[in-house]
Amino acid sequence: MRLFSIFKDILGNLVKGPVTRNYPAEVRDPFPGERGKLVIDEKSCIFCGMCAKKCPANALTVTRQPKEWKFERFRCIICGACVEACPKKCLSMVPRLAEEPKAEAKAKEKAE
Ligand code: SF4
Numbered sequence: 001m002r003l004f005s006i007f008k009d010i011l012g013n014l015v016k017g018p019v020t021r022n023y024p025a026e027v028r029d030p031f032p033g034e035r036g037k038l039v040i041d042e043k044s045c046i047f048c049g050m051c052a053k054k055c056p057a058n059a060l061t062v063t064r065q066p067k068e069w070k071f072e073r074f075r076c077i078i079c080g081a082c083v084e085a086c087p088k089k090c091l092s093m094v095p096r097l098a099e100e101p102k103a104e105a106k107a108k109e110k111a112e
């Protein structure tokens, strides 16, 4: 019975094509509502620290002297509180899945 199920999947894939994608060359569109990843336009940042104060995960560290804005990506829970709190609107969320692999693929293409 189990063997039959495997053959059914194999035949299905032969007829319809594989259910997987040729990642990272072929990247799916982000899911609706995906928040993406946090990016900063550092030129507009005034190092006020509002984003760090609002961050519930302590993923951000801002210092005025020296002027530094640090982000620990793996602490971030992608809540967007920092984006809302920023008075200069220099923080934003960009689609994560759509951006990175394509950029890497382009860099690879150029290198080849
Ligand atoms: S998105 Fe949320 S968790 Fe991530 S850095 Fe901003 S405030 Fe912190």
Ligand code: SF4
Pocket (backbone or CB within 6 Å): 040, 044, 045, 046, 047, 048, 049, 050, 051, 052, 062, 069, 085, 086, 087, 088, 089, 090, 091
């Ligand atoms: S809230 Fe905005 S302007 Fe202030 S430190 Fe954070 S990113 Fe910079």
